[in-house]
Amino acid sequence: MNRVAVINVVGLTKSQLGEDTPRLNAFVEKCALSAFPPAFPAVTCTAQSSYVTGRSEAEHGIVGNGWYDREAAEHKFWKQSNHIVKGEKVWDVLRRELPGFTCAKLFWWYNMYSTADWSITPRPMYPADGRKVFDVYTHPMGMREEIKADLGEFPFPTFWGPMAGIPCSEWIANSARWVEDRHQPTLSLVYLPHLDYGLQKYGPGAPEMKKELQDIDRVAGELIEYYEQRGIEVILLSEYGISKVSKPIHLNRIFREKGWIIIKDELGLEQLDCGASKAFAIADHQVAHVYLNDMSLLEEVKKTLLEVEGVEEVRMGKELWGEGTPGAERGGDLVAVSEENAWFTYYYWTDDAVAPDYARCIDIHRKPGYDPVELFFDPAIKNPKVKAAKFLLKKKLGFRGLLDVIPLDATLVKGSHGRDKVREDEMPILASTKHGEITKAEDVFQVILEAVRG
Template identity: 20%
Template sequence: MFARLLSILTLTVLGLAATACAGLGGQGSLDGQGASRSELKRVILVSIDGFRWDYLERGVTPTLSRLAAEGASGPMRPSFPSVTFPNHYTLVTGRHPDHHGIVGNSFIDAELGRFSMAKTEPGWWNQAEPIWITVEKAGRTSATMFWPGSETEHDGVRPRYWRPYDKAVEGDARVDQILAWMDASPRPDFATLYFDIVDTAGHNHGPDGAETNAAMAEVDASLARLIDGLKARGLDDETVLIIASDHGMAATSPDRVMRLGDLVDPEAIDVLYSGAAVFLNPKPGREAEVEAALARRHAHGECWTKATIPSRLVLGSNPRVPAIVCAADVGWLFSAPGREVTRSGGAHGYDNAAREMQALFVAHGPGVARGRILRDLDSVDVQPLIGRLMGLAVPAGDGRREDTQVVTGR
């Protein structure tokens, strides 16, 4: 895997080599510890929820396309299940969902109960340390704008600047909040920014809908506003933008639906969520019946017991993973009893190797090689890359240090 980022993302050694060397030794390369303040990069991590990698080819995102052409870019493999909360936490912890604990958008914890995307209590999120906590522990400053998990305290530590999620806040206002924090003292060394409208449009209108293209154009304009704001503050030459998504999107139809109630007695199961992926548990006493009915290949999808989930999906060891997990074939859906699919649209959650699930990755800024195309990047590689750019020793995860080895592009 060393060859992957070696061939895709090259960081200059002008002012960064000493930082990298200290980081490789496992020591925090902070001010006074092997690198001067001016040598350390500011990083802004931007998520465009549901932005499938090949959306870049549509010609509706001139700003993002320019950043990709001038920097390092390529499709990025999400973690399974390819849904929002698990993959956002993977991007900032460097761990697959099985290892950071947010195993789905909904799941059961034996002590805490049922998780929903509104949960912010620390117990849900403390199986891994997100990068903004690493930044704060290192004595530097972080800011988070609506990132999943960012409203939670870790061992008494929070981002210096943060806001609770509010879907009603429009994209330009989200950018303006980031820029306002850049005017504050202390100024953030690391920030996150989250856009959700591309995912919403993709669900409602499908990946090929005109509304989805319009949402992409709107986010692109907000990115231009961010870049202009950084330039106006003289921060563009010291800031790396990493723009990523959590997953792609596939077109769906009510004509491509498998009804769980046709496969197993609805009274025998407790469905946590359904769609492209399914999480469910058998009712007490009905485990053998449910396993016999579901744990096999079906016409347009497959279900596994927790113990038989394919190892390549890196899911099954965490106690929060349910007894039965299913993945529909791309474009198909499982529907739970009482949750019929009545219209066409878009979905994600499918096998993370599927072309339609590949996520966006673009890196642009000082020290990032120009015009590099990524061929085989995983979402777990983003957190260690941010650590390397910032000169931080980050907690060990599922990404490998050699994947983000610093090299000269000359």
């Protein structure tokens, strides 16, 4: 039984390795390096679920970072229970085979209530007085206060939003060392999200990416060296590559023009009523799940999608997921895939004055789709960081308020992902001392098994 650390550097591809990544280059050069087609959709929750189960999206049921729950008539994004992921997990297989095996799952998604021995995941607290208290959730529960006493509070604002940056990945890397020093897991799964932010915000090849690459090279490189010094085999992994984009696609606005979307007036602002709509889109980067409450419109909706500028193809849900699978239960009746330089917004309003209140906020759960514009401060706001600081102070004092600092300009976004048909230099990568052929995301599961088995 070998000890193994899987370091997931999100957004890392062959095209990102270069003069600004000397530590990562040095590791890759002494390894076997594979680029492989990403999971579909090529997004975090789907990719990670394929890696830890060795199953397809149809089988494990994670058809995106979020989807529409037909029974509850609600969209659900960024949920955290590991029970959502169907199939036996890699740590359960190894624990059954190898007496004494243990696993630490550090910031990989679906990290609550898994059977990993140690886990840490971002999880705010929401007291009844309206506050949002930044925090993490850990298993065992007592580890939360112990690790914060040693490392300080998790820098939550740098994990997502306009202030997203290297501090959160530094804290995660430090937490991996902290867990290793105390518990020596057989398998450590470590998620470093930093590179993802700059690539979406600035786009691949932008001048600003030089520092972003240097920062993640330092953090990931130092963590690799730490593990290697302890005789731990390192697997360097990523989930997807990011393409330059310049064309946002507003499917729900098009559906609204067709009369398929139902809008509710709530306190003078517009809310999308998915349960009452005939057809609507749940956007997730370069993929959009389209759900129909009126199946008689299927061919018309498909035809409309194919006529939208920037849509490359439309896949039938039944063909993607099959009948009676977890994927079929959750995935769209139609799945639209954008062209390389385009991506899908969730926007459904036609007048910014009546956009929902959450549109200008960092609100990853309430929005009916992923919103990368949350990475930007509204340029029309003077001193947005001061406004954010005042908001956080109000929250600490128990007052209600909106941190409405996010713009409504989707053209700001310069990078996106989600397509499975991408160039080799934009495919995810895996580097390890040795591994078999990787032809799909599910093969990563076997690589991890074989590395630990020795």
